[in-house]
Amino acid sequence: MPDRSERELLEAMGRGDDFAFERIYDLYQQRVRLAAWSASHRPDWVEEIVSEAWIRAFRQRTNFDASRPFLVWMTGVVQNVYREACRKSPTTLGDVPMQDLAPRGGRDEPSPEAVASEAELLAALDDCVRRLGPEQSRLVRLRFFQGMTLRSVAKELNTPESTLREIRIPEIIGQLRRCLASKGVRVEDVFPAQGGAEPQ
């Protein structure tokens, strides 16, 4: 739910206030990028999809219902842009060539709510990772961002593998979970089937 000032901004935007629209852009542009990336799975398309989506949103800003989540509305616009690009352009999206295109539009396309939830969660998680201490941050970078095996990470950090597995990583996971909870983001919204699942 948007806080009071954000809600006021959204209402002002709906009345055609350009300054409010700019503020909303500043607040949401990263999450909208993530939604475009998530919806299209085409990194080379993201820039154009996002630009076009913001242009359309600007044109339609007075039609926005401020009682609804803005990111879901924006994700719907993003998905429309992506779908139209797949239909209209067999070879390019703007200047971007399409390689081995497999349009995802159709019955298996996730809902705007699902895409928006993932974008929300990733943006929040990114912020939480940035708040980790330097040692924890290094561990996350090596293990998850660089995809190193636990054994390699243990060697790199000169720490027993079991310590990483049993203590350090669960500590970090717990910290990230608390951080996400403090932001009001629920992991279960994105991974409902895995809620409570114990890793093997």
Added chain:
Amino acid sequence: MRGNTRDIEQLLSRLAEAHRDGAFASDAVRHPWEAVQSRKASGGRFGWVRVAVPIAAAAVIAIVFLGPSLLGTSAVRDMARDGLAVIQPDQPPTVAEGELAVASDEHDCDFNGDGVVDGRDIQAFVDRLRVSNGAAMEKSEELQRCLLGG
């Protein structure tokens, strides 16, 4: 506690993928709708005419009223004293009559001689007016007609 670690680990992997794909980096134009609006406002291909013509008109007016005092010859000082007299078409030329030979041709607005009549001719036009003594308004109207395709 190890419960629910897998979902966060999966999310971290997804976050890493987003970073690798550049989903966090943006070299996009800030406020993309503004670019579209300014393109519309400028009127597309001939939008420069809307900017160039008022600038040319302002330059002509500046030269008509300020030019004489800047040039500093006795003849132009007389013109400055007479004010609007410089725009009288029957005013006899006092300086650099030959300089406007090209510009005085009917509808020849290629003031810089590059074979094309466009915004770049404005500067050449203004340069010529600096050394001319009259018919400034007439010439500016002629240039305006050329630029607007009249």
